[in-house]
Amino acid sequence: SQQGEEDPQALSIQEGENATMNCSYKTSINNLQWYRQNSGRGLVHLILIRSNEREKHSGRLRVTLDTSKKSSSLLITASRAADTASYFCATDPLPSGSARQLTFGSGTQLTVLP
Amino acid sequence: GAVVSQHPSWVICKSGTSVKIECRSLDFQATTMFWYRQFPKQSLMLMATSNEGSKATYEQGVEKDKFLINHASLTLSTLTVTSAHPEDSSFYICRARPGQENYGYTFGSGTRLTVV
Numbered sequence: 628s629q630q631g632e633e634d635p636q637a638l639s640i641q642e643g644e645n646a647t648m649n650c651s652y653k654t655s656i657n658n659l660q661w662y663r664q665n666s667g668r669g670l671v672h673l674i675l676i677r678s679n680e681r682e683k684h685s686g687r688l689r690v691t692l693d694t695s696k697k698s699s700s701l702l703i704t705a706s707r708a709a710d711t712a713s714y715f716c717a718t719d720p721l722p723s724g725s726a727r728q729l730t731f732g733s734g735t736q737l738t739v740l741p
Numbered sequence: 742g743a744v745v746s747q748h749p750s751w752v753i754c755k756s757g758t759s760v761k762i763e764c765r766s767l768d769f770q771a772t773t774m775f776w777y778r779q780f781p782k783q784s785l786m787l788m789a790t791s792n793e794g795s796k797a798t799y800e801q802g803v804e805k806d807k808f809l810i811n812h813a814s815l816t817l818s819t820l821t822v823t824s825a826h827p828e829d830s831s832f833y834i835c836r837a838r839p840g841q842e843n844y845g846y847t848f849g850s851g852t853r854l855t856v857v
Contacts, residue, residue: 662848669747669834669850670785715784728775729836733786 628723633716641740646703648735650716651696657719659692660729661701664713673701673714687733706739743769745837747849754825754856762820762852764835770815771837776808779832779851788833791818825856 633650640646650659658677662670676683676692676699683690689702703710716732744767764774770837772793777785789799789810797810807829809821811835822829835849 667832667851667853670836670848672847728787728790733784734783 633714633735635735636733636740637736639738639740640706644706644708644739646706646710646737646739648701648714648737650701650717650732651700652718652730652732653697654718654730655721656694657721658735659690659699660717661688661690661699662715662717662720662731664715664734666712668697670715703737706737706741708735708739710739712738743767743837743847744791745771745835745847747835747847749852750850750854752855756826756856759821759823760825760854762822762833762835762854764818764820764837764849766816766837766847770838771818772815773838774818775836775838776810776818776820777834777836779834781832784819784827788820793818802812804817825854827856830854830856831841 638646656678658675660675662675663673664670671732674685674692676689678694680741681692687704692699699716713734713736715734719729746767748763752760774791776788778788779785780829787800787851789797789805790810791797791810793815799805807823812818832851833851834851837847
């Protein structure tokens with residue numbers, strides 16, 4: 628499976644600043660999802676954006692999707708030290724099927740300094 | 742929401758031994774479970790797709806005789822790393838899907854395997 632690319636690979640910001648992470652992918656998608664992973668832990672689903680949506684908000688999270696450019700961004704506003712984690716995008720590819728697999732991006736390691 | 746319980750959370754074993762990792766869906770029936778491996782500072786790589794009552798589908802490059810997957814019930818899937826070697830040391834995570842859509846699924850908490 629083809630992995631998406633995320634940039635930056637690592638991002639370090641001060642508490643209170645905004646953090647933006649980008650994800651590019653290669654195939655046509657049904658939806659794109661963002662996940663968070665604390666070190667040595669499982670993944671937590673953050674937000675899902677469908678292919679016919681361009682922007683979505685959830686609390687301090689804002690996700691955009693540009694299917695023409697095959698890219699997405701995740702913005703975390705007013706970051707907190709507790710936001711320190713790795714963030715992954717994952718694409719649900721087309722065509723749809725009964726056992727579709729997600730394809731994960733390479734991840735961005737976010738460090739929020741207190 | 743749907744919960745997937747994965748055990749053990751970490752395990753250390755000697756080279757040549759086998760290790761079994763369990764994933765249980767606690768409040769839903771998981772007809773499909775996905776098993777991933779993640780090396781340090783890397784993304785998740787799909788190893789295999791496990792379907793209840795049938796043989797697992799392995800991704801290219803994953804040895805099915807080494808990574809045995811059993812999905813004998815709708816709530817339990819197991820991954821057994823047989824004859825483990827140090828290069829098998831990794832983080833293994835399962836993901837279960839409550840329904841047919843490819844969202845609303847839940848990840849297990851992961852298992853850190855260290856082979857010494």
